[in-house]
Structures are given as structure tokens and as C-alpha cells.
Amino acid sequence: MKRYPRYCLTQKSAPASRVSGVAGKAVHLFGKLLILCWCAFTVALIGWVVLASFTPTRDIFQNQLLADGLNMDGYTTIMDRYHIMSYFFNSVLYTVCACAGLILFCAPAAFVMTKFTFRGRRVFQTLFSISLGLPGVMLLAPLYMMLVKLDLHNFRGTLIIVYLCTGISATTVYLMGFFATVPMTIFESGLIDGCSHIGAFYRLIVPLAKPGIVTITIFNFIGYWNEYIWALVFSSKQANRTLAVALQTLVTSMQTTGNYQGLFAGVVIVFIPTVIIYVLLSKQIMSGATAGAVKG
């Protein structure tokens, strides 16, 4: 049997992965080491915080994690005394409603804006793209004044309304890129078979567009879970606060009482949902985060 060099057998990846020149190889090696250090730092960072949340504060100060085994005091304190779970459910409520609502409103609009020509289409597209570049604080004052005037600023649903209204441009622009790749023949055949336009969209296009809808929903979920400015302004009543805003108050009060275990337990509770989503759906997130690159 004829023997081929190894890169011939794995031809897809080989030519790109060959590094040219001695200097190139040295730099590559250095880069690999740097990446390893970087990742070790990340793991140490997150791992330490998770372990610290199970360690009494006095051992944290000695930097002896888990010296007395698993200690749940941090979690019980923030749950019983600071009611962290009610903020957790607030966050879940706001995030889920915002994600669902955005798809409900933006998917049809994005579809119409990419697949149909009508007067004003270019204007819409340009306006939506421009609004992506707008600093969020620019919208803050008038929206707040408007909601105060409507006496809605202490209402639990307000934050969802704000999320829906301010989120439309990003979701629509993303979905517009996605709908551009969905073929229209199936939609037209549906029309010929007697579907209405609206019916054909929900029955034929939405199933085709599922991958794009799922991806943008994952990103919206992470984005709204992590959201801070709007939550700070529009969930001012303590009972309506989101987890991210509550965490900040928690951190301040934990610092004054010197309860570092509780502080780190709070941090863990805040980041666990997004990290779980990331671990479970990393493939989808990776392809979604690079959608711009692939579209090119």
C-alpha cells in the first residue's frame, strides 16, 4: 500500500494548519501556551467562585476552600433573608416574555421586509439598521417620562413592554438576514393551494425558519437575562427587580456585613442559568455568533 503523508489523508484541515517557517512555529507555540494560561485563568476564576460559595467566610479569607466540606449557609442566607429566588423568578418571567414576544412581532415583520417590495421598505430597513447604533441611554429619559405619565413605572409588566419595544430592531435585523435565505417557492405554492398570505407564513415559512428563530431566541435570552440599564430604571419597586439589579444591592450589603460566602453564592445563582444554556447549546450559540461571518 502506498503511504501518503499524513496531511494528504486529512486533506481538509491540513494545509491551513501547517505553519510556515521557524519563526512562525515559535510564535504558534507561544500562542498555544498563552491560550492555555488564559483558559487556566478562566477556569480558576469561575471554579474558585463556585467553591467559595460553599465555604464559610472565615475560610475564604484564609484561602482554604472547602476546608469543612460543603457548607450551604451562603445559599440559605440569600434565599431566606434576601429572597433571591423571587428575583430569580422575576428575571425568568421578564426574559421569557420578552423572548416570546419579540419572535411573535419581529419574525412576521422581518419576513415582509425581506421578501416583499412595497413603498417605504428601504426606509424601514435603513431606520432599523441605524437604530442599532443608538446608545441605549439616549432613549431612557423620554421613555421614563412617558411611562411615569401613564403611571406604569411601578407596574411589573412595564419592563417587558420596554424590552419588547427596544428589542425589535436588533431581532428584526437579525431575522431579516435569515429570511433572505428562505426560498419563496414554497410560500407561493401555498398561496396557489388557497392559503391566505398570513396562513401561508405561519404554516410554511415558520417551520422553515425555525433554526434562525431558535438562535436569535437563545441570544435574546442571554441578553435579557444579563440586561442591566432598563432593569435598573424600569423595575424600580423592590419586588419587581431583576436578578442582575438585585445582585448589586446584595453585593453592597454583603460587603458591609462581611459575608463573602453569601456574596459568591449570589454570583453563582445569577450566572448559572446562562452557563447551563451555554454548555447545552454551545453549538447553536457558536454558529449564531458567527452568522455575520458566514453571511459575508
Added chain:
Amino acid sequence: MKKSLHRMYLAFLSPVVIAFLVAYLYPVLRTVQMSFYEVSDISSSSDTWKFVGLFNYLDLFSRQLFLVSFRNMLLIFLAGGAAVFLISLFFAWVLHKGMFMGELWRNLIYLPTVITPVAMITVWTQYVYNNRFGLLKTIFETLGLDTLAAIPWTSTQYAFWAMLLAYCFCSIGGNLLVYMAAMKKIPDDLFEAAFIDGATEGKIFFRITLPLIADNIKTQFTFWTIGCIGFFLWSRVFSVVPSDPTTITPASYMYDQLFGTSISSNAVATSGTNVGMGAAIGVVLCLVTVIAMAVINLIFPKEKYEM
């Protein structure tokens, strides 16, 4: 048929258009209008406003704190930008060339991006920079660098750079991901041909890889610019002192002018706010965005390469 089409236009477009008008167009116009008025309190009704022309803008540029915040923003943009783009391009190149378990490392570098910024900031300020049990202290002590270990990272002297370091650490993952995907799209024959011709790795990178991913770099750079102009969260949460001049940025200065410096907006401070000036900051930031976009379009090459 025609009727059904029009019904679809109406049903599909109207919610989004209404939301856009209410949440984007109206606030922007209103903010521009407010920037010409003296509005002391955010809950004051519009008949108490007093027209003052350009006074808010003149006042704004004479305030030391605003100029400091502007300088901070520029520093984040330039120093942070240089670090983020160089490191993420370098890492993307290394991982593109192949590395044992490359996917795992990529996922780990991206991980900080998905973690709630407030939690990430807490981790950095309370753990990494902690002067009793902090990660940096431990690392430097193990390496025997006692002077570095003794640095009080969160003190006013170092807080800005500490914040920038943490911010960049969390920003690299997203860029890395995009560049890796873009590099993967470059056909292997190009690298093959260059390799056979004996091009050095530096030449291959600057003559082949970089021009072919320039479009992606431009997009990422645009995002970075917008992110720096709206830089708010890190500046606000990182520093315990409200409107701390070491970490303040225009966006957080604007917030302070609108809502006061207390953490919760529930207790809207009646003193110290200057809503008209806050609006003026918003308008200035928008103008900066427009100028920045124009400059970005100018400096990045227009020609497209066929792959």
C-alpha cells in the same frame, strides 16, 4: 389575493412600526428637544421647561467631570480596542492553525461573554482584585513578584485600568469566534500555494488572511465603537462610589444627570439632576456615533476580494 396581501402587511408590520415610533423615533426627537431646555427634574411636566438654547451644551463642555468622562471613553476605545483586537486576532490565528482540543479552548475563552456582566464585575472586584485572597495576589505571590502582589487594584489610582482589563477579558471571546469562523471560510488552496512558494507566516497572515477577513474586522470594530460610546454598565457597577471620576464615562454621567447617583431609581434624587444637560450628552453621543461610523467607512478598504 390582493386583499389578503394587504391584510398581511397590516398585521405583520404595524406592531413593529408602532413599537419603533414609540420606543425609538419619539424618544430621540424628544431628547434632542430637551437638550435645548432647562429641565431640572425627570418627573417635571413639560410646561415647566425653560428654553435656554445652546446653554446646556456650553455648560456641558465647561464641566471638568464631563471632559474626564470623555477622556476615559477615548482611552477605553483606544487602549482597550488595541488589546482586544490584537489578542483576539492572534488567538484566532493560533486556533485556526490547529491546537490540541482547540474547540474546548475556544469555548472557554467565549464563556465570560455569556455570564451576566454584573456577576462578572463582582467576581473581578471581590475576588480577582481582592487584596486578601485575590487571584492576582495569589498568582503574583506564587511567582515571587511581591511588589505586583501588593498593588491595590481597586484603589482610585488603578481602578480605571483594572476595569479596562476585566472588560477586555470579557470582550475577547466574541471577536475570537467571529475571526475563527471567517478564517475557516478562506479556501485552503490559498494557504497551500503560499506555503509551497515559501512565504513566511507573517506574510501569509498580512497578505492573505487579514485582507480576506477585513470585512469581519470592520463589523467587529463598528460594534466595539458603539459599545464604547454607550459604555455604561461596567463604569457604573465597577466603582462603589457613584460618579467616580476614575471610571466615569459619558453614558454613566448622562445617567447621573437624569436619575441622580443613587443605585435605585425609585428614590429619584430631586437634587443634583440636570435632565436638559443629560439630554445634551445623549445628543453629543449620537453625533459622535455618526462621525465614528463615517470615519470607519473611510478607513476600511472598499475593495472586495473574491475567494
